[in-house]
Amino acid sequence: MDFNLTEDQRAIEDAARAFAQAELAPNSARWDEDKHFPVDVVRKAAELGFAGLYVREDVGGSALSRLDASIVFEQLSYGDVSVAAFISIHNMASWMIDRFGSEELRRRYLPRLTSMELIASYCLTEPGSGSDAVAMKTTARRDGDQYVLNGTKAFISGAGTSDLYVVMARTGGEGAKGVSAFVVEKDMPGISFGAQERKMGWNAQPTAQVNFDDCRVPEANRIGNEGEGFKFAMAGLDGGRINIASCSLGGAGLALDTAKAYLETRKQFGQALKEFQGLQWRLADMATELDAARLMVRRAAHALDTKNPKATQYCAMAKRFATDAGFEVANQALQLHGGYGYLRDYPLERIVRDLRVHQILEGTNEIMRVITARELFRA
Amino acid sequence: MKVLVPVKRVIDYNVKARVKADQTGVDLANVKMSMNPFCEIAVEEAVRLKEKGAATEVVAVSVGPTQAQETLRTALAMGADRAILIQTDQDLEPLAVAKVLKAVIAEEGPQVVLMGKQAIDGDNNATGQMLAALLDWPQAAFASEVVIEGGKAKVTREVDGGLQTLNVDLPAVVTADLRLNEPRYASLPNIMKAKKKPLDVKELGSLGVDTAPRLKVVKVTEPPKRSAGIKVETAADLVSNLKTAGVL
Numbered sequence: 001m002d003f004n005l006t007e008d009q010r011a012i013e014d015a016a017r018a019f020a021q022a023e024l025a026p027n028s029a030r031w032d033e034d035k036h037f038p039v040d041v042v043r044k045a046a047e048l049g050f051a052g053l054y055v056r057e058d059v060g061g062s063a064l065s066r067l068d069a070s071i072v073f074e075q076l077s078y079g080d081v082s083v084a085a086f087i088s089i090h091n092m093a094s095w096m097i098d099r100f101g102s103e104e105l106r107r108r109y110l111p112r113l114t115s116m117e118l119i120a121s122y123c124l125t126e127p128g129s130g131s132d133a134v135a136m137k138t139t140a141r142r143d144g145d146q147y148v149l150n151g152t153k154a155f156i157s158g159a160g161t162s163d164l165y166v167v168m169a170r171t172g173g174e175g176a177k178g179v180s181a182f183v184v185e186k187d188m189p190g191i192s193f194g195a196q197e198r199k200m201g202w203n204a205q206p207t208a209q210v211n212f213d214d215c216r217v218p219e220a221n222r223i224g225n226e227g228e229g230f231k232f233a234m235a236g237l238d239g240g241r242i243n244i245a246s247c248s249l250g251g252a253g254l255a256l257d258t259a260k261a262y263l264e265t266r267k268q269f270g271q272a273l274k275e276f277q278g279l280q281w282r283l284a285d286m287a288t289e290l291d292a293a294r295l296m297v298r299r300a301a302h303a304l305d306t307k308n309p310k311a312t313q314y315c316a317m318a319k320r321f322a323t324d325a326g327f328e329v330a331n332q333a334l335q336l337h338g339g340y341g342y343l344r345d346y347p348l349e350r351i352v353r354d355l356r357v358h359q360i361l362e363g364t365n366e367i368m369r370v371i372t373a374r375e376l377f378r379a
Numbered sequence: 380m381k382v383l384v385p386v387k388r389v390i391d392y393n394v395k396a397r398v399k400a401d402q403t404g405v406d407l408a409n410v411k412m413s414m415n416p417f418c419e420i421a422v423e424e425a426v427r428l429k430e431k432g433a434a435t436e437v438v439a440v441s442v443g444p445t446q447a448q449e450t451l452r453t454a455l456a457m458g459a460d461r462a463i464l465i466q467t468d469q470d471l472e473p474l475a476v477a478k479v480l481k482a483v484i485a486e487e488g489p490q491v492v493l494m495g496k497q498a499i500d501g502d503n504n505a506t507g508q509m510l511a512a513l514l515d516w517p518q519a520a521f522a523s524e525v526v527i528e529g530g531k532a533k534v535t536r537e538v539d540g541g542l543q544t545l546n547v548d549l550p551a552v553v554t555a556d557l558r559l560n561e562p563r564y565a566s567l568p569n570i571m572k573a574k575k576k577p578l579d580v581k582e583l584g585s586l587g588v589d590t591a592p593r594l595k596v597v598k599v600t601e602p603p604k605r606s607a608g609i610k611v612e613t614a615a616d617l618v619s620n621l622k623t624a625g626v627l
């Protein structure tokens with residue numbers, strides 16, 4: 001077993017770091033403050049292959065592994081958590097089309113998704129069904145060679161700006177087997193968007209409801225077969241959880257480095273803060289937690305890449321651990337800055353706000369425990 | 380037309396360099412290394428010449444340790460066609476590097492050697508000039524614009540007090556200044572493709588070049604720490620202090 005990154009992975013990491021440092025980091029405070037979604041910059045990221053990280057090459061994807069993608073998202077989120085996390089959602093939605101969509105659907109959308117000429121969102125959650133996603137009420141009634149969608153999706157990242165919506169809707173009876181997945185275009189009649197949610201963090205990307213009111217979608221826009229949509233949505237989330245966890249690693253990494261530099265320069269009681277053993281130990285614990293999280297995330301990514309039967313469990317455990325550790329490290333880094341950590345002049349309060357939601361979305365950390373326990377008892 | 384681009388692996392420009400305790404040099408253990416930024420600019424310019432149709436082949440060459448292969452892969456990912464590593468663990472002086480490059484050029488026969496004006500580790504700013512002298516080729520150092528046409532290179536140079544434009548016959552040595560271009564990021568697919576491009580490794584010894592050092596480093600020290608300044612009460616005080624210091 002070799003824990004070192006390969007030469008390729010180091011090159012990929014360098015490329016992502018260079019982009020994040022030059023294009024994201026200098027702007028992240030302003031984007032957060034202005035609630036600005038930098039579409040031009042995510043398109044620039046797409047030019048480098050970040051929009052279709054694990055999409056196949058024939059449609060412009062980078063055909064990398066999940067582990068490679070995790071390395072990329074960690075670096076991107078070191079520059080800007082909110083933007084990196086959005087790029088990860090776009091990747092997840094694009095991958096679902098690549099992995100499960102018809103050849104025609106792939107060719108129609110993926111070349112423009114990998115270049116981010118088209119931006120994609122993932123629509124599972126509804127106002128009445130979050131953790132219990134299977135209880136979704138949105139319906140897709142068949143009418144000739146079309147489906148008619150009715151219902152509301154809530155908390156949709158990118159809603160209003162995105163051009164494509166991968167929507168899970170009920171085509172059959174209750175339960176997971178009654179759900180199908182569709183690609184809905186922003187311009188299809190009957191789709192509309194709610195007001196922008198006012199959020200604690202993730203301000204460099206929009207979040208809103210998506211409403212379907214007799215929205216007609218061609219049958220050709222269904223991903224895979226009827227009744228397979230929920231399975232696809234969950235497969236997407238396995239990888240999505242690694243990506244979100246990786247985004248916690250990057251944000252927490254920046255928090256840790258910022259805190260370390262601060263302890264070296266800030267003086268109280270006549271000495272640098274780093275001379276206080278209590279603070280040294282705190283920093284040591286933060287580094288330890290972050291490293292443990294990174295190892296778990298990379299192992300989970302590797303499990304997905306190698307189709308390990310325990311991949312779902314590893315992804316859930318890694319998402320739970322890394323997003324909790326990431327938030328805790330960021331919060332401690334804020335604490336180590338004293339009052340300055342609370343000011344927007346430093347990145348800590350933003351990182352704390354951005355990382356908080358990683359414990360909630362793509363399955364709450366309670367649900368990660370539900371999944372882990374289910375897999376434990378299954379064995 | 381073939382363009383040869385020498386590239387150097389140096390301490391990353393973001394890293395705070397630390398001097399070794401015995402003052403023999405900079406501590407490179409566990410330090411991030413990358414392509415010298417001026418070399419990156421040279422690679423970018425060469426790739427642009429190829430994209431414009433002025434060049435047909437871009438060959439990157441590095442003189443350095445095994446790990447310099449990574450630096451060459453970066454050049455390949457940016458768009459160079461193939462790469463050559465002249466492998467050595469010796470830390471070569473500019474004259475030695477110029478001699479090694481001369482030997483490579485004898486084999487490769489490029490029309491243009493496009494290289495960084497200096498490496499950010501030693502800041503020597505000498506290799507390109509020495510190479511031109513050894514080859515007896517025209518040189519145009521500190522380029523901020525390069526146009527190749529009709530067997531000549533028109534090079535705009537940044538000189539003290541303005542810009543100077545030179546017309547040099549090819550073959551020639553051109554060195555890149557900071558404002559020549561803004562290097563591209565290597566895309567992920569190109570990073571993966573770079574693996575499949577040819578990279579030849581030759582031992583330094585096989586070239587038969589005398590690379591024995593001509594210089595001796597006496598000692599390397601950290602720059603002096605900035606000492607505390609003084610506070611003045613009024614603008615008049617400030618002016619008189621500046622006058623005393625001979626600044627005004």
Ligand SMILES: Cc1cc2nc3c(=O)[nH]c(=O)nc-3n(C[C@H](O)[C@H](O)[C@H](O)COP(=O)(O)OP(=O)(O)OC[C@H]3O[C@@H](n4cnc5c(N)ncnc54)[C@H](O)[C@@H]3O)c2cc1C
Pocket residue numbers: 089121122123124125129130131132154155156157158199202207357360361362363364365366367370
């Ligand atoms: C900023 C943001 C962006 C989002 N983006 C998207 C998106 O792009 N697409 C999308 O589809 N969704 C998105 N979501 C939705 C997100 O996935 C849900 O909020 C999440 O799944 C939780 O659902 P809920 O909010 O309805 O909470 P609920 O499910 O109502 O949960 C409330 C609480 O109960 C706990 N709980 C629920 N069930 C159990 C149980 N069985 N055992 C123990 N505890 C339980 C939960 O963990 C939580 O603490 C986003 C959310 C946010 C905040």
